[in-house]
Amino acid sequence: MSQNQPTEKQREILFNAFDMNCVAHQSPGLWRHPQDKASDYKTIGYWTHLAKVLEKGKFDGLFIADVLGTYDVYNGTNESPLRTGAQAPVNDPFLLVSAMAAVTENLGFGVTAGTAYEHPYPFARRLATLDHLTNGRVGWNVVTGYLPSAARNMGQEDQMEHDERYNHADEYLEVVYKLLEGSWEDDAVQADKETGIYTDPAKVHSINHEGKYFKVPGIAITEPSTQRTPVIYQAGTSPRGLKFAAENAEAVFVTSPTKEILKSTVAKIRDHAEAAGRDRYDIKVFAMQTIITAEDSAAAQAKYEDYKSYADIEGAMVLISGWMGIDLSTFDPDQPIGSDVKSNAIQSSVATFQKASGDEGNPWTVRQLAEWVGVGGFGPITVGSGAEVAEKLIDWVDYTDVDGFNLAYAITPGTFEDVVEFVVPELQARGAYKTDYVEGSLRNKLFGAGDHVKQTHRAAKYKISNRVAAQA
Template sequence: MSENKREILFNAFDMNCVVHQSPGLWRHPQDKAADYKTIGYWTHLAKVLEEGKFDGLFLADVLGTYDVFNGNNESPLRTGAQAPVNDPFMLVSAMAAVTENLGFGVTAGTAYEHPYPFARRLATLDHLTNGRVGWNVVTGYLPSAARNMGQDDQMEHDERYNHADEYLEVVYKLLEGSWEEDAVQADKASGIYTDPAKVHPIEHEGKYFKVPGIAITEPSTQRTPVIYQAGASSRGMKFAAENAEAVFVTSPTREMLKATVTKIRDAAQAAGRDRHDIKIFAMQTIITGEDSAAAQAKFEDYKSYADIEGAQVLISGWMGVDLSEYGPDDVIGANVKSNAIQSSVETFQKASGDEGKPWTIRQLAEWVGVGGFGPITVGSGAEVAEKLIDWVDYTDVDGFNLAYAITPGTFEDVVKYVVPELQARGAYKTEYAKGSLRNKLFGEGDRVKGTHRAAQYKVANRLAAQA
């Protein structure tokens, strides 16, 4: 039995749609994904995750359809592959109302909404959850979203990150640099709610945005919610090193994951931060049960519902490459160029079977059919626990973003069978830490650390510089 005192972090990985990472599994008789349109689905899931001491629920999102495959919407609509999809922000307040500790990482893009109203949305959720919100910053990768927002196509990959850099600068200035801590007086005797002298215009004028005025929200628990990020390309890595406090990565093998984790730690250090100022979550799908045989039987059952067409729809969207132009026995060549998720292209190009041969299109689709393109762990609770501990020891990853095969069943199984085994090994929390999501993750208070990029925009620093 492994001995490990490092506590593994868990996020549940879900999306406000019927098919997130397991195309076809919505047809399974025990799957409740089609209930995504109801508050009850989300409040039940939140309570399950809090019972299992999950650190957070990571909500993915896209603004557009996966119409790269065959160049139209027919396949994503027919298979339900992340279409239809609803807004993730609307879910958080209901789930926060039935939980006390669970965090919420909400995906929102920088391409199509102005940072001024968006900063207010972030602050509002941080107020309502008492500091349990994180923002997963994405730059976008679906051409359909760009077209429906009046553009011919999305910006070039690296330019999207340049745009996002300024977007975050505006958000940081609004949330960190406009209102002083004691601006709100709430003095009934004088009738002064907010002291105007303690609220400052941000006077931002850049390449993409001009925001001269003040923030219209008072400081929330965290001011800036925890910043999540998922880009693993070279440009995405630089962006993460400067901004991210939690990073979501996808690597099908321990070796690939270890290399990615090392790159992120190195990048953080190069940006003047501690190597472990970023919590790294690796995607994983767990199929578990009372024993190995029960877990394997579930896995075989789930595979029988997998939708290969739906898997190809998702892969095409992630890569920005139309897989309908390939034969089922073709492999993805090294010369593929992408303006979508470049790290996905690299991952799929490197993916191989036990014989070391590159996977064919059919093999990739079968892999993605259950749980997306992250690794799948099948076994008893004890077997899964040992494997997760081994991955953490080997790769230096902080935790796992757990995708589901069926929902909420996959998460209920993890809570029932895996969490107790990890706790018994000293590798998982038995109680939540106090305070905000940021304090729960890092144990260093509610606000961004002084080495984080947002800290330079704090109102105290601005006032000191003007003195």
């Protein structure tokens, strides 16, 4: 057994809020609800208020999704995503972080950015800049892209084949690691007013990278930040995605509609981490979940029924088609998702939908999938009082070995405010949730092992300290 395996007494549930810089993230149609503020996504006030709510509730982070294209797989046009607001329009997630960091002290920020369309050299600078400004509270959710519309608008006919996208991403991360870990020595910055030397040139090194996709000969243009490399998040659980996660990820976001599927997925992730020479618990696994809660069970159920009345089935079809890379407008709504469906988009989404079952154990039909996704996306929905929800989350953690939950919303910020008011105190009373934050960076808060990547992480091989020591 791993020495780092959490015991039942020590296990605390981790929470990320799951949001996106758009009007309809995972609950298409709910932007019409009178209590929903999602249309304020364009304002700083929306995001600073949300950040303060999450920090009050001791959330570990705000996980911000992103896409660079529209979900035009459904019907092959932009009409449905635009009409329903399904992740369109959407703004840049990176520009939100500084404002939220300014009104919080501990909340982490997992920001999504793809490897397909931006060169790693300027991107590494953006990561380091945010890590400086937040004093080490940034994570990077690495995505390889899945929307053909993004590829076309970046001058390509289509995205790369699924596994080749990961090969490209492997080299992308190698460049980022070399820049952030392997260019500047820890004491390169002298800031010596007597000598007039700010940085000692002898302690800054060119990375001399030349690979299949990128050539980056020079030095990093930023000095080392608190974490050097921000916490690496990743969401793919296809076979190739699992290999990528095992080598790079420190937190993995998964979506499993049942406890049984989630248990299997978590075990695979931990097995792959171990096979890559890491500890089984060097990856924190967050499962998507939507919580509908209130002062008692009846009020929570009434709230859920109210939310369902605003769900937009067309918008749900738009999202599912984009995730799966399959135009569901060509399917009979009462047709099950067959086992022969192939995808060049999110393969784990296809597999999840195919494994999921309806109330009677039969494969879900297209219509059932759309109804499910209508409130909170395709993760599980937990409805009940704060105590009921707390008990269910604890049960999920005990059964599946998951570390925590990526909480999607039905309405925003109302869903998160409800979790903070009703669920967090119940978890704390059961010893299953932190009562205060750990000091330090996001990485130290998650693992309690300092600000920098562990020596077993792939990035460690590029550390300048290891390189200098080897040359000594």
